Amino acid sequence: MSCLMEGVGQGSSTASEPLAGDPDVLVVGLGPAGACAAAAAAAAGCRVLAVERRTSVGEPVQCAELVSAALSLEALPWDSVTSQRITRMVTAVEGEAPEVTEGFPGRMICRRLFDQTLAQRAAASGARFLLGTAVTRVFPDGGVQLSNHRIIHPRLLVGADGPRSQVGATLGRANHELVAARQLTVRLDEPYEATDIFLRSAYRGGYGWLFPKDREANLGVGVDYSCRDRLKPLLQGLHSDLIAAGRVRPAPALGLTGGLIPVGGRLRAIGRLGTVPVALAGDAAGLTNPVTGAGIEAAVRSGELAGRAASGWLSGNIAGLEDYEEELSELYDAAYARALRHRRDALHCASPMTLRHGWITSPEYWA
Numbered sequence: 001m002s003c004l005m006e007g008v009g010q011g012s013s014t015a016s017e018p019l020a021g022d023p024d025v026l027v028v029g030l031g032p033a034g035a036c037a038a039a040a041a042a043a044a045g046c047r048v049l050a051v052e053r054r055t056s057v058g059e060p061v062q063c064a065e066l067v068s069a070a071l072s073l074e075a076l077p078w079d080s081v082t083s084q085r086i087t088r089m090v091t092a093v094e095g096e097a098p099e100v101t102e103g104f105p106g107r108m109i110c111r112r113l114f115d116q117t118l119a120q121r122a123a124a125s126g127a128r129f130l131l132g133t134a135v136t137r138v139f140p141d142g143g144v145q146l147s148n149h150r151i152i153h154p155r156l157l158v159g160a161d162g163p164r165s166q167v168g169a170t171l172g173r174a175n176h177e178l179v180a181a182r183q184l185t186v187r188l189d190e191p192y193e194a195t196d197i198f199l200r201s202a203y204r205g206g207y208g209w210l211f212p213k214d215r216e217a218n219l220g221v222g223v224d225y226s227c228r229d230r231l232k233p234l235l236q237g238l239h240s241d242l243i244a245a246g247r248v249r250p251a252p253a254l255g256l257t258g259g260l261i262p263v264g265g266r267l268r269a270i271g272r273l274g275t276v277p278v279a280l281a282g283d284a285a286g287l288t289n290p291v292t293g294a295g296i297e298a299a300v301r302s303g304e305l306a307g308r309a310a311s312g313w314l315s316g317n318i319a320g321l322e323d324y325e326e327e328l329s330e331l332y333d334a335a336y337a338r339a340l341r342h343r344r345d346a347l348h349c350a351s352p353m354t355l356r357h358g359w360i361t362s363p364e365y366w367a
């Protein structure tokens, strides 16, 4: 059943009045990109409606939950969304001894709480939500049909609806290169402060990971979408290897998740449907690093920028959306072009040397 927001997660009690009439800004998707776009536009005085197909924001979690320590977010209660700190990265190329790289500070976050906190910020700024409501159709004139059959005509549309964005598809922008990922939650014998990366030729176009969160860890494998049928045995194999090595407990997994990650580089993030301007943000705009798959930080930043650009456009700054596109280009294009080059090299020839040089801890990656 769709409901006007009564809370962003179970147990939350924030209530809000229904939005009368059509919104200035319709945000599709309440992941980090959508929540940050909604918060920024609402804080600037826009009437914002965000539509999310899940009934509870942030659930189920489809993420390995690692962010760089550099991610800053004003007024975010970091302590309450952080599972643990990360200090270093260990890279294990198949057939070689693992290499430790110090100075890779990060945080493991509780992604459910992170997304819910961002959504609560948006609600506090005045954004209205429709949870448990999917966008079922985006019309070429910018009208949007919801699963409750309502049709909305926003003044501006933000597509923050993830890797298979329907808003993006209507604009003719789609993420064609994808990694498919599968992840278990496993138990650790003792706390650990590094993120482990496993580079193997079998993980075509992707990699394996063990990311600790206190006495548990996210253990996953990602591969090029064309190899998705092999994911289950590949992850089982890595799990068995780590049990045999005494790295994880020989106990049944505590959870299973997975999902898709866009890895083909950034898409043009602005466009128009009829007279309605459109901005894409986060995964919908292809904003994940093609090698690491990291996209939380870019979702947050692009969401904030998209929300500001939307409010600027609505208050008469016609160039605001072009500025948004330029800002994204400056922030991400060089880094993603480098990553894309390495990803394609590894797809072409997955020798231990290509795998090592194609990973971010290698000096050759940056050469």
Ligand SMILES: Cc1cc2nc3c(=O)[nH]c(=O)nc-3n(C[C@H](O)[C@H](O)[C@H](O)COP(=O)(O)OP(=O)(O)OC[C@H]3O[C@@H](n4cnc5c(N)ncnc54)[C@H](O)[C@@H]3O)c2cc1C
Pocket (backbone or CB within 6 Å): 028, 029, 030, 031, 032, 033, 034, 051, 052, 053, 054, 058, 062, 063, 064, 065, 066, 067, 133, 134, 135, 136, 160, 161, 162, 163, 166, 181, 182, 183, 220, 257, 258, 259, 260, 261, 281, 282, 283, 284, 287, 288, 293, 294, 295, 296, 297, 299
């Ligand atoms: C297995 C896995 C592990 C990952 N690990 C990491 C990591 O450790 N660190 C990192 O930085 N990144 C990681 N990523 C990538 C990261 O999760 C994404 O880049 C990030 O979630 C992008 O945020 P977003 O808001 O753009 O999209 P999403 O978080 O995907 O949010 C999109 C929202 O839109 C909603 N939606 C979609 N379609 C519709 C519709 N038609 N109507 C209404 N709502 C809709 C969805 O339900 C969803 O809530 C991982 C991804 C996967 C799949």
